[in-house]
Amino acid sequence: xxxxxxxDIMPLKALLDPQGKAxxxxxxxxxxxxxxxxxxxxxxxxxxxxxxxxxAESKVDEACKKLLANQIMESYVFELSEL
Amino acid sequence: xxxxxxxxxxxxxxxxMIYVIESILKQQVVRLWHKDTDLQxxxxxxxxxxxxxxDYLRSxxxxxxxxxxxxxxxxxxxxxxxxxxxxxxxxxCEAGLVPGVLLHNDxxxxxxxxxxxxxxxxxxxxxxxxxxxxxLKIPIAHGEGRYYVDDNTLKQMKxxxxxxFRYCSEAGQLSHLANPNGSVExxxxxxxASKNIFGMMPHPERAADTNLGNTDGLYIFKSILGLVTA
Numbered sequence: 001x002x003x004x005x006x007x008d009i010m011p012l013k014a015l016l017d018p019q020g021k022a023x024x025x026x027x028x029x030x031x032x033x034x035x036x037x038x039x040x041x042x043x044x045x046x047x048x049x050x051x052x053x054x055x056a057e058s059k060v061d062e063a064c065k066k067l068l069a070n071q072i073m074e075s076y077v078f079e080l081s082e083l
Numbered sequence: 084x085x086x087x088x089x090x091x092x093x094x095x096x097x098x099x100m101i102y103v104i105e106s107i108l109k110q111q112v113v114r115l116w117h118k119d120t121d122l123q124x125x126x127x128x129x130x131x132x133x134x135x136x137x138d139y140l141r142s143x144x145x146x147x148x149x150x151x152x153x154x155x156x157x158x159x160x161x162x163x164x165x166x167x168x169x170x171x172x173x174x175x176c177e178a179g180l181v182p183g184v185l186l187h188n189d190x191x192x193x194x195x196x197x198x199x200x201x202x203x204x205x206x207x208x209x210x211x212x213x214x215x216x217x218x219l220k221i222p223i224a225h226g227e228g229r230y231y232v233d234d235n236t237l238k239q240m241k242x243x244x245x246x247x248f249r250y251c252s253e254a255g256q257l258s259h260l261a262n263p264n265g266s267v268e269x270x271x272x273x274x275x276a277s278k279n280i281f282g283m284m285p286h287p288e289r290a291a292d293t294n295l296g297n298t299d300g301l302y303i304f305k306s307i308l309g310l311v312t313a
Contacts, residue, residue: 015231016265018191067148070141070177072184073231 003048003056007078009069010041044068047083056080084308086112087125089155089171091146096132096168100288107291108304117149127164127307128155130171132224132286142185142227143173152178164208165280166307169225172272172282181275181282182240183232185225189265193226197297198263200248200271200285201255207274209281210247212306218255219248219299221285223263228284230266230273240273248272248283 011017020039027035046063050056060078069076086104090097097114104112113123117135122128135146146152152174159165159180167175175181188194197220202213213219232240240246248271252261262269264284272283287300 015186016189018187018189022191067144068140070144070184072233073186 001050001052001056002083003050003053003080004083005044005046005048005056005060005078005080007044007046007060007064007068007076008041009044009064009074009076010039011074015073041074053080053082084110084127085123085125086110087115087122087128088112089115089117089128089130089151091117091133091135091149091174093135093137094131094133094170096170096286096288099286100129100131100168103288103291103300103304107301108308110308115151117146117151120150120154122151122154122158127166128158130155130165130167130174131288132169132171135170135174138170138227141173141177143170143175143177146170146174147177156180159275159280162277162279164307166209167280167282168286168288169223169228169284172284173227175280175282180280181273182236182245183230183273185227185284186229186231187227188225188229188263190263193224194228194263195222195224196263197222198271198285199251199253199255199261201251201257203246203249204244204274206244207247207278207281207306209303209306211309213302216255217302218251218253219285219302220253220290220297221287221299222289222297223285224289225264225284228264228266230264230270230284232267237267243276245274245276245278246270246272247274247281248285 024038249269290297290300
């Protein structure tokens with residue numbers, strides 16, 4: 001079976017996100033100062049071959065923990081769908 | 084002493100480091116290509132600065148899984164001496180060889196300038212020739228150097244004397260003004276609990292040649308060689 005994972009990785013809430021801060025600042029320049037607290041993360045999409053959904057989930061989780069996210073500074077969530 | 088400098092795709096401080104070791108320190112040095120696995124019997128391994136793998140994903144995240152890193156990690160876990168500078172420090176953090184991470188600078192700038200760092204622990208291989216709290220002038224060049232570690236780990240690190248350097252003023256005062264990137268407690272360099280793995284953001288290899296008008300980096304290199312400086 002083939003699955004697609006859609007992974008969202010965000011900087012931890014407790015940490016300053018300078019990129020988000022710069023983008024928030026820029027909202028004023030486009031006259032949308034009502035937009036605040038922008039935080040910028042990453043979206044990663046990948047495909048995985050696995051015998052079942054549970055195995056696919058555990059492999060994607062392993063990929064997130066080992067490489068895709070650094071849990072000292074980021075959190076991640078993902079959704080898996082069968083292709 | 085035989086030094087090994089690991090070269091990743093995107094390393095750009097390897098040549099400066101090799102020049103200092105070979106031409107200034109007069110020591111043997113070999114390049115260790117990231118796709119090799121043989122550490123060639125080196126006594127001291129350096130992960131140099133640069134932008135390994137274009138800083139893709141996170142600085143150091145991909146380099147950390149380069150083929151040579153498996154043996155570098157085994158070597159360091161057995162007590163082998165390992166120093167990571169700038170991107171090398173980021174790789175050490177990603178590999179979990181030293182605690183913490185290096186985040187984007189709080190001021191959203193790539194900072195390339197001389198800074199002052201205070202020697203916070205002079206009882207390590209790379210600081211033994213420094214005086215306690217000795218201030219060194221060493222250049223930095225990074226966009227992601229904001230050292231961060233959680234409070235509990237930081238507490239343990241302090242109890243175990245793992246803070247090597249802190250950003251400071253020329254007179255040695257710690258302050259937010261002297262901190263170029265927003266690092267927690269002004270930290271510029273750390274080591275692991277066993278004190279054989281060292282990571283620092285400033286570049287001592289850029290301050291080791293009289294022709295450059297600054298040789299403060301030699302305090303670190305001569306410490307490594309166990310030489311006594313006048």
